[in-house]
Amino acid sequence: xxxxxxxxxxxxxxxxxxxxxxxxxxxxxxxxxxxxxxxxxxxxxxxxxxxxxxxxxxxxxxxxxxxxxxxxxxxxxxxxxxxxxxxxxxxxxxxxxxxxxxxxxxxxxxxxx
Amino acid sequence: xxxxxxxxxxxxxxxxxxxxxxxxxxxxxxxxxxxxxxxxxxxxxxxxxxxxxxxxxxxxxxxxxxxxxxxxxxxxxxxxxxxxxxxxxxxxxxxxxxxxxxxxxxxxxxxxxx
Numbered sequence: 001x002x003x004x005x006x007x008x009x010x011x012x013x014x015x016x017x018x019x020x021x022x023x024x025x026x027x028x029x030x031x032x033x034x035x036x037x038x039x040x041x042x043x044x045x046x047x048x049x050x051x052x053x054x055x056x057x058x059x060x061x062x063x064x065x066x067x068x069x070x071x072x073x074x075x076x077x078x079x080x081x082x083x084x085x086x087x088x089x090x091x092x093x094x095x096x097x098x099x100x101x102x103x104x105x106x107x108x109x110x111x112x113x
Numbered sequence: 114x115x116x117x118x119x120x121x122x123x124x125x126x127x128x129x130x131x132x133x134x135x136x137x138x139x140x141x142x143x144x145x146x147x148x149x150x151x152x153x154x155x156x157x158x159x160x161x162x163x164x165x166x167x168x169x170x171x172x173x174x175x176x177x178x179x180x181x182x183x184x185x186x187x188x189x190x191x192x193x194x195x196x197x198x199x200x201x202x203x204x205x206x207x208x209x210x211x212x213x214x215x216x217x218x219x220x221x222x223x224x225x226x227x
Binding site for chain 1: 121145147149154155156157158159162202204213214215216217218219220
């Protein structure tokens with residue numbers, strides 16, 4: 001299984017600001033994803049991070065709010081832009097190879113005040 | 114820290130008993146299913162998976178059953194231990210626009226009573 005490191009592990013941010021979350025994997029992976037887990041809820045897929053091209057966003061999530069980069073096969077970033085208290089969640093990076101299970105990082109716990 | 118199980122259904126079982134956690138999935142076209150365990154303050158941890166061409170798969174102390182007719186998935190944990198206390202999520206693949214991403218169920222908070 002891949003080892004996934006997310007930074008920061010947690011943060012408290014002022015509304016209106018932006019936060020960039022980093023996801024580093026210890027090996028090259030085919031697929032990288034970003035999920036959101038609101039307090040006491042399940043996980044929701046935000047987008048698939050595509051290497052060298054624009055991310056593929058799920059319904060309800062847009063690039064202007066959640067810009068994503070994936071410059072190579074081991075690294076991706078998710079930015080939460082113009083934050084409001086409703087953005088307070090755990091943001092999780094996930095990786096997978098073709099036809100295998102997905103592994104998750106420990107998550108970034110974001111609180112917007 | 115915050116509890117991911119705060120608003121989720123709860124299953125409470127005695128230590129040593131068997132647990133069965135159920136999940137209904139949404140799309141009959143889904144071809145791959147996974148159970149994850151999430152402990153407080155951690156990311157989801159893979160437990161066991163099953164593909165749509167199977168109806169049962171066993172691991173160490175865990176069994177997953179798949180009933181495609183009624184779109185139902187279950188996770189059986191044998192001889193539960195205190196370390197099994199966590200939130201359990203089923204997930205399906207092959208749904209929605211991101212074909213390789215996972216769609217998660219609501220989750221069940223499993224509590225092991227001593």
